Amino acid sequence: MNSAVNNPHTLLQLTGLSKSFAGKSVLDGVDLTVKAGEVLCILGPNGAGKTTLISAILGLIAADSGDIHILGQLQHGAARSVALRQQLGVMLQIGSLPATLTVAEHCDLFASYYPAGYRATELVTLAGLEVHAKQRFGRLSGGQKQRLLFALALAGKPCLLFLDEPTLGMDVEARRNLWQQISQLQQQGVSIVLTTHYLEEAEQLADRIMVLHQGKFIASGSPSELKALTRYKVVKCCSALADAALLALPGVLQLSRQQHGVTLHSSQAEQTVLALLTEDNTVSQLEVSQVALEQAFLQLTQSPGSEHTGTATQEQAA
Known part of the structure; x- marks a missing residue:
C-alpha cells in the first residue's frame, strides 16, 4: 500500500483510476493526492474527464480500475458509508433543489441530516440570504441559488469539500465574497477540491493546480509553476x-x-x-x-503533443 494512504495528513488518494464509457476511455490511470488544508483546483477543457473524476470519487459511478482512498479508507465500487458521507461536502454544478421550498426550509432540512453540523439559521447566514430566508428556491436568482447550494455543502462541517463550478452565475461581488469564504475554510483546515472555468479563480484560490486533458493529468503545480511551463x-x-x-x-x-x-x-x-x-x-x-494562467492553460491543452508536456513539480501524472 502507498505510504501516503497511511498519512493522516492525506485526505484523498487516487491511484491508477480508469473509467471508460462505450469503449471510450474517459479516465486513463490517473493519480491524485489531496492533503489536509489544501485547495486543489482541477482544470481541463470540456470533455477532459473532470465530471467523471469527481463522480467516481464520490461514488456516483464505479471506476473500472484503480484505488480510491478517502480519509484513509479504501472505497469499493460506488458504495460510500454514511459515516464517510457525513465528513464530505459536495456542491455539484448541476445541483438543484425543490423549487417550492424556501431558503429557510432547505437549510432546516439539511441541518437535520448532520447532528454535529451547522444550525439552520447559521446556514442561512453562510449563504448571505437572511433577507431572502422566506423566498422559494425557484424564485431566487442564479447567483443566489449558487450561494445557497454552497452553504448547504457546508452543512455537516466537512473536512473534505468538493466544489464544482461554485461561482457559476454569480456577479463579481458575490464571487469575491465566496472566494473569501473558501479561503477562510482553508484556514480552518478544510481540504477543498475545486473545478472552475474561471482561471482567475484558480489563480486566486489554489495551492496546486492539476490540468486534466484527454483523461490524463498533463501538468501539476502552483499557479506560478504552471505559468513557468509556457x-x-x-x-x-x-x-x-x-x-x-x-x-x-x-x-x-x-x-x-x-x-x-x-x-x-x-x-x-x-x-x-x-x-x-x-x-x-x-x-x-x-x-x-x-504569461497569464489562461495563456498557460491554453498552451498546455491545445498545443500539439501536450500530453507529453510533463508537470511543474516533476511528479508522475500527479
Whole structure:
C-alpha cells in the first residue's frame, strides 16, 4: 500500500483510476493526492474527464480500475458509508433543489441530516440570504441559488469539500465574497477540491493546480509553476522601433500594439530586452512578466503533443 494512504495528513488518494464509457476511455490511470488544508483546483477543457473524476470519487459511478482512498479508507465500487458521507461536502454544478421550498426550509432540512453540523439559521447566514430566508428556491436568482447550494455543502462541517463550478452565475461581488469564504475554510483546515472555468479563480484560490486533458493529468503545480511551463514571457514597453524591427529582435514570437505601447511575446525575454535597449535608447515603461494562467492553460491543452508536456513539480501524472 502507498505510504501516503497511511498519512493522516492525506485526505484523498487516487491511484491508477480508469473509467471508460462505450469503449471510450474517459479516465486513463490517473493519480491524485489531496492533503489536509489544501485547495486543489482541477482544470481541463470540456470533455477532459473532470465530471467523471469527481463522480467516481464520490461514488456516483464505479471506476473500472484503480484505488480510491478517502480519509484513509479504501472505497469499493460506488458504495460510500454514511459515516464517510457525513465528513464530505459536495456542491455539484448541476445541483438543484425543490423549487417550492424556501431558503429557510432547505437549510432546516439539511441541518437535520448532520447532528454535529451547522444550525439552520447559521446556514442561512453562510449563504448571505437572511433577507431572502422566506423566498422559494425557484424564485431566487442564479447567483443566489449558487450561494445557497454552497452553504448547504457546508452543512455537516466537512473536512473534505468538493466544489464544482461554485461561482457559476454569480456577479463579481458575490464571487469575491465566496472566494473569501473558501479561503477562510482553508484556514480552518478544510481540504477543498475545486473545478472552475474561471482561471482567475484558480489563480486566486489554489495551492496546486492539476490540468486534466484527454483523461490524463498533463501538468501539476502552483499557479506560478504552471505559468513557468509556457514557452514565452511577455515584454511590454513604449518603443520608437517599427513593427518589423521589433519582430526581428531575438526570441520574439508575436507582437501586438496598443494605444500607449507594444506587447511582445518572447521565448528569450532577456535577450529580447538587451537587443531592444541596444537598438532603441528611448525605450520607456519597460515591463517583463510571465504569461497569464489562461495563456498557460491554453498552451498546455491545445498545443500539439501536450500530453507529453510533463508537470511543474516533476511528479508522475500527479
